[in-house]
Amino acid sequence: MWWNSGMSVIEVAGLVKHYGDIEAVAGVDLHVDAGEVFALLGPNGAGKSTIVEILEGYRSKTSGSVSVLGFDPQKAERSYRERIGIVLQETAIEEQLTVGEVIDVYGSVFPNRRATGDLIELVGLDEKTDSRIKTLSGGQRRRLELALGIVGDPELIFLDEPTTGFDPSARRQAWSIVENLTSLGKTVLLTTHYMDEAQYLADRVAVIARGRIVAEGTPDTLGGRESASTLITFQSNGQSIEGLPSDDISHSENGRVTVRSTDPTRDLYRITGWAIDHGVDLVGLSVSRPSLEDIYLRLTGGDGDV
């Protein structure tokens, strides 16, 4: 696949992190190429933030090897920090300063910096340039944090749950900012609780549970989603469906009929043909693939905090 040919930005092998007796990360391998958006998906306490904070240089590892942009993040070198951008989980920003002042002061430490005005426009805070941080709403703060994460024009951006607490329109806006970054060739490592976010933004997804990667793939193929059974459902409305030509039929109490199919084109043709021949009305007929969420819940053993 195309990403295997790219230049590697993140290389992690056998990463382990203990907090006392607790094994927060239990042997993780990761490989992220330049220009990729890679999502770590998992319930709270699964270890995704620990992994990200090790890559960001905030935490030391217990064992394993970690290389990001060719650096060992644990050394927290200045030249490493000049090339990455970090959007932490919700943290405070100096309340007394204005949006413009905060972007100026945080931008001033980078050799390559985006112009304050452009950045404010990009995150949609134009009208708040001269407002104190304490007057911003939660969503506006989060967008400012996103701006602070990319003010140094980084090659690699860490987004730790970037849209938690956003309303749907703010979320769409945040997503379009991330898309804008990837169109510039930036690499993004994202953690999220939201299936739709991973589905929309990520080129590849790794599902983390109990400190391990339990599945990895594109959002479309994750966990065998591609080959999993398609569900054909309709309402029987008391009509007899005796003789319905299918092998795997289940009835629910409310009269809903579900047919599992590994060959939906053929099965659908047979079911609808049978219905026309027998004068049966297939009320509410629908065909669906298992959602990423179904797969996720199955992979994480249903202990998800979705």
Add this chain to the structure above:
Amino acid sequence: MSERPSSFGLLLGQTQYQNKIFFRNPLAAFFTLFFPLMIFVVFALVFGNQEIDYLGVTTAQYYAPSMAVFAAVSATYTNLAVTTAYQRDQGILKRVRGTPLPSAVYMGGKIISAVMIATIAVLIMMVIGVVFYGVQIYAATLASAIMTFIVGVASFAALGLLVAAVVSSGEAATAVTNATLLPLAFFSGVFIVPSQDSPAWLDAVASFFPLKHFVEPFVSAFNPLTVGSGWNWVSLAYMVLWGLVAVFLAVRFFKWEAPTGGGGRSRRKKKASAAS
């Protein structure tokens, strides 16, 4: 890649930014700049601005410099300890740590800003003393007063950062700074002119801590009976020693994240009370 910003420019920017944070926080600005001034005015009113018997100076001539020292210590020790600890609680230090800004430049900006605030506090106090209370300033001892001030604020800035390094939260920093500064201020002759009858052990305790070594030489530089140029090398050396030990321990124990990890929802409520 463009050129890296110069360390001097960064230091300047960080200092300005810390100054903005301080002066836009009315409560911190009030307690640091005007509270000592208020005590001074009240003392001058209560005691009357007459000569203190055995010292040979007026009330104002004693309390203007002593409250100036109190203001300078509040601006460095208390201010740095409390704001730094609250900024750590809020995750601001964690955010800074994730940028290429060298830690030394960030801390340097904080210290220079605190020293500037201390300078402003001392100037306000002395100017009001001179203009409204007839406080005299003597050329012969001015150099030693300035040196005492510089070494004193540097030492107390280091002690403030040491408190920030060892406490677990902003609330704890507030408690520790008040519980140390206020009693010491009473023992060390900041609020009460030391009486000749006070027990020797009290004087010994006060002499162990650095505050007395800041107040005594500074006040005596404004005493007309002081002979010579007022240099007190022992006190200066004492403050330098305290400062160096504080720097060493602060660097050794400083943490950039709160014990439970910076940021997070549960910490948001603290913003309201933050004195940053």
